[in-house]
Amino acid sequence: MTKTTGSNTAKINNGVNVDALLGAREALEQTPEAAQFKWRASCEWVTGTHSRSVIGNFFGLGAEQSRDKNFRVEADHPKVFASEDNAPTPVEIVLSGLASCLTAGIAAVAQRRGIQLHSVKATVEGDMDIQGILGMDDDIRNGFGGIRVHFDIRADASPDDIKSLVAQSQKRSAVFDIVTNPTNVLVTVN
Structure with missing residues (x-):
């Protein structure tokens, strides 16, 4: 992707093939x-x-x-x-999945918007009272009580543009959706 600013032309490369992603999106519109x-x-x-x-x-x-x-x-x-x-624990793997999904989204959105990234670092923390999983108190949930994601992003963009990248990534993240919305899970045994 090339970004033109005034008389300067800069090549934006965040390693995301946006043209292929958009092509796939168009194809799926024809065959949902x-x-x-x-x-x-x-x-x-x-x-x-x-x-x-x-x-x-x-x-x-x-x-x-x-x-x-x-x-x-x-x-x-x-x-x-x-x-x-x-x-790592399974819950740490979930946190890693959330960070990875959001980070990938930031790279894709930045590429699409013509924003050159220099670095993206996500730090994720999840709060858990383990009395729930230990069976000490049935009123305490087994999962996270809260999750915090903090990004440190260096890019050729304004702070507002960077916040917009993160917001769009969050909006389209499958893992963000999985951890913030109920999902039907069926468990069976043979």
Whole structure:
């Protein structure tokens, strides 16, 4: 993408192929049924509170989609929970997912708006009273009581433009939606 300011022309490159994204959006407007995706992960217990998830193929664009490789994500609990601390906790992975989704959105929106990014850093904190998950008090929820996301963004843009980037990313973030709105979850056992 090229941004023209007065007589200067600058190449904006945040590493996002906005033309391809817009092309996909136009194609999906013609075939909205292809926009139905199914993301998957499988998880196996390793030992103690340590587990390993594998993320690979998914369904989208009306067909199974293959990846070149599978991704592995491990989870565990810290030693203060009498665990081995082999990996981040599942709730920390959720925080990482939120930060990653919002950060990717900022890059895409900035590219579309012709804003050159120099750095984007998200810091995410989630407050949790663990009396809920320990079964000490049924009136205390098991999940986060609140989450705070703080961005430090360096870009060729005004503070208001940067705030607008973050707002648009938040508006379109799948993970932000997942953690801020109820989602139907069905759990079954074989």
